[in-house]
Amino acid sequence: MAVILPSFEDNTAAQDPLLPWLLSIKKALDEWCSGNHSGATDLDKLLLDCITTFKHHSHYKNDLRFLKIWLLYLEGSKDFEKVFKEMEETEICIGHSLLYQWYAFFLEAKGLWQDAHMVYQTGISRKAEPLELLKEAQSLFLDRMSERFGGSSLQKIDEFIESGKSSINPWASSTVKDLLKKINRQIIKYDGYHPSNKAYPGKVALSSLNNSSRNKIVEIGGKKYQIKGCAGQGGFAKVFKACENSNPDDVVALKIQKPAFPWEFYMYRQLDQRISEKERSNFGFAHRIHLYSDYSILVCDYLPQGTLQDAINSYVVIGKCMEEVLCIYYTIEMLCILESLHNVGIIHGDFKPDNLLIRYAR
Structure with a gap:
């Protein structure tokens, strides 16, 4: 993937120490693009010298121009994993989605599909902005994987892991499915577990709920919940404050997740069993979970003091x-x-x- 650096006016160089480096790198890139590859070693050295000079300058940690310098260097490095790890350790644009989009694309081009999938997941878990663009890039990636394997993309990606690899990838859908199969006999016996093979049947689309959904009524498991606001949002779920059956004294938290995710409910019940009564109040409590083919809704205690x-x-x-x-x-x-x-x-x-x-x- 080519990274294009913009041109800059010389009269701003005194105010921007990175500028002369950008101009030199652009000149070296232009020579390379014109067919003069004799300076490839000099370009690598120039990129490395620039990175060494500025990588500890907090002023440039979130500068997309400096990110592009890193990405150019990573692209030409044999040990690109080490370079990316150093970028994370020095916090180079770790809050920007471009870092994860580009590196995942780079890994995909090398056939490292599982690693690319992990990079997308990492960026989303860190809520890299703009988050919607990162999610869209991941969705397109999964579409490409689906076309490549002609079926269940995530499962095929997970199966690509080398058979001799001893580590377990907790993000892998195959790992999650295997674990859920093992606990299924146990989880169906838990109080508050309400599974369904059908899609969520409520009149109000769960995907439409947001910060402005105050006083909307959603029906879940025969009960009506009046939404009072969005209490939090992550990469895969949203949490809403709601009044059960419109009772202002009966406030709960609804964690709505897509795709459905019963594992968290299972862990809450494991806490009930394993943690002592004295320490149990240090952890959240789930009253019940409603599972559908497209969503899961976890009904929990609501704590108004925030995070x-x-x-x-x-x-x-x-x-x-x-x-x-x-x-x-x-x-x-x-x-x-x-x-x-x-x-x-x-x-x-x-x-x-x-x-x-x-x-x-x-």
């Missing part, structure tokens, strides 16, 4: 830092939570401030 990320942002908004003693307190709480999980053989796969709710003890 740890919300608490952090409340300080950022007023230009202050959270007090050290409070940082220590939250850190201890997080370590205790992880210790409790690990003691009962559970690993949390997405432990971050966005997924940590604040609870005021009664």
Whole structure:
């Protein structure tokens, strides 16, 4: 994939230290495109010298021009995995979807389809912006895989993993399907498990729910829920605050996910069984799950205090830092939570401030 660098006026070079490098790299690229390949080694050295000079400059970490320098260097590197890892470690545009779109496309061109799929998943889990463009790129990627394999794209991609590979890819659909098959006999016995082979039948399309869906009524499992607002959104699910049967005193959280995902409900019930009663209140509680062929809806307790990320942002908004003693307190709480999980053989796969709710003890 060719990366085109724009031209710049020389009179701005003094204000932008990266500019002279961009001009030199553009000149070297022009020579290459004109058929003069004798300077290929010099171009690689020029790219590396530029990266070494500016990679620790915070000013350029989110500069798309600098990202393109990295991508040019990665494209010509034999050890491209090492280069990408260094980009992540130095946080080069890790919040921009272009990083994941380009690298996934690069891997796809090399036939590394499973790795490309993982890159898309990583970018989406990090909510790289613009997120919708990244999701669209992933969708087009899966369409191409479907055409290539003539069937269930995700399953075929997962089967591409070398048979001798000992590690397990938790994102692989085949891994998830195998695990769900193993737990199926157990999960169907859990209280609150409501499966259906049909699509969601409600009059209000779940895909239409958003921040402005206040007071819309959705019917789930014979009950009516009045939407009061969007409490959170991730790469695969949205969480809504809702009143059950329009009762303002009976507030719940509805986690709506596509495709359907029963695993989280299973883990909540495992917490009920494995975690001691004293520590159980440190973790969320799921009342029930309604599974459809296209969606899953998890009905959980609603905690109005928000997430740890919300608490952090409340300080950022007023230009202050959270007090050290409070940082220590939250850190201890997080370590205790992880210790409790690990003691009962559970690993949390997405432990971050966005997924940590604040609870005021009664």
